[in-house]
Amino acid sequence: MSVCAVHSCRGVGVENLVSDISTMVFRSREIRNSGKTVGLVPTMGALHEGHLSLVDIARQRSDFVVVSVYVNPTQFCPGEDFNTYPRNLEDDIYKINARGGDVVFAPDTGSVYPEGYSTFVIVEGLTDNLCGRSRPHHFRGVTTVVAKLFNIVRPHIAVFGQKDAQQLAVIRKMVKDLNYDIEIVAAPIVREKDGLAMSSRNAYLSGEERTQAPVLYQSLLEAKELVLKGEIDAASIKNRVMYVLESAPLAIVEYVEIVEPDTIRPVDTIEDGGLLAIAVRFGKTRLIDNLIIKAG
């Protein structure tokens, strides 16, 4: 299947591209019926090493890997970067093939949300805090498109990045609540050499913003050090993170929160552990990062 993975010849693997939903349903059904397991990696394209690490994990844990590439309009709020979000399908296909993905599923918006579309999947509770606060319809768009992808591809496993920790929690909750027979696998955050978490949106950063952006990870590392020294009070840890973030002149902090990783409810101490999650804007670019911290 993965011609390009074998020949390393750019652009040849287009036969692995599926853009028609019915074809994807059929292909996936054939694979399952042959007794093979299917792994799904849902992406919005503009693939970087973070995404490709998800493909590696899917590859290791399933027989057949589907990578979806779809910039999902319903998860963007008005005024966000839907129109300017980076798109380069040819490059994505090349990278997916090179990494051993079997199918690139890239449906067009007209087929994903045909005229009169009106069904949505909502996860209440987990979506009010963190990113849900500034992006009210974001998670409804995420859960809806992921439910659709699950129904089309019917994977045995699906791999999501730990970077979008709230998204991961919301997807896990949806899978549990709606009884999807799918194992959700979390993949560790992949970072640039200077610690900046990889993101398709990093491409938006100006030279100076890019120089300051590693402050997100630095703030998390300082929090970790504080915890290693015995600090368990959430407010104190958040204060330290805020202090570090504010040392970067261009950083506009949207939130610094410590929450229970499954419920996304704020915690007062990290005795039982917590998810330290931050969102910071540099100009128009919104970056997120996080770290699981635990006392002792």
Next chain:
Amino acid sequence: MSVCAVHSCRGVGVENLVSDISTMVFRSREIRNSGKTVGLVPTMGALHEGHLSLVDIARQRSDFVVVSVYVNPTQFCPGEDFNTYPRNLEDDIYKINARGGDVVFAPDTGSVYPEGYSTFVIVEGLTDNLCGRSRPHHFRGVTTVVAKLFNIVRPHIAVFGQKDAQQLAVIRKMVKDLNYDIEIVAAPIVREKDGLAMSSRNAYLSGEERTQAPVLYQSLLEAKELVLKGEIDAASIKNRVMYVLESAPLAIVEYVEIVEPDTIRPVDTIEDGGLLAIAVRFGKTRLIDNLIIKAG
């Protein structure tokens, strides 16, 4: 499997009862993997001949029939009859076995909606009119539980009664929008000899209410006759229906509407056909009925 269907021996078919969700997932997966097709008939139990006709249809159109019996709390509004809704699982199992159903899936509420449950499937647009108007959360409960049943049982087909015409339209829309690879089959309304559409709620009717209840079907038949004579104006047809319904002293009309059957949007004429749908209360009992009508 269907021991009782063979031996006609009451109560023996309990081995066909599955109350554990994981067991149902496993059983259904086994059946599919063996190359057989699975048909699902979702019910709230208290089975009558209407439900059993759905089992017959599922039987004809699939290799393995799962009948779910679950009184779904999320589709009842506050003050409705959730607590008093008729329940008789033993009797339901007997009837399903006798009709050739292979599995009765009767999960308990604690497993369907565990503590902290918070995910819902909503279909916008189709649910504002008809029953959705007086039962605002009803369809959200229906679509949520049906999505869950679809994910647990993963049927090839699912059979729903035409009596709940709006429910049928909403389910079809959900299936289309969320890309469920499931064929939805509509089953004709089954009626008592005097024309009353069968319903588990008919059991609530007092003697006098029961005597008057056939007025629903009579009003639909009069509308049909009017249409056969050439009437295409929706308002005139609705007026005639209302006139007939009001001839029954105990009937309290909730709505008489003519809508487009897929979108549930009101129509002015029935030139292109329409769904004539009515809801009438007798005391605390709410009855619905409907008829597809078309000019010419």
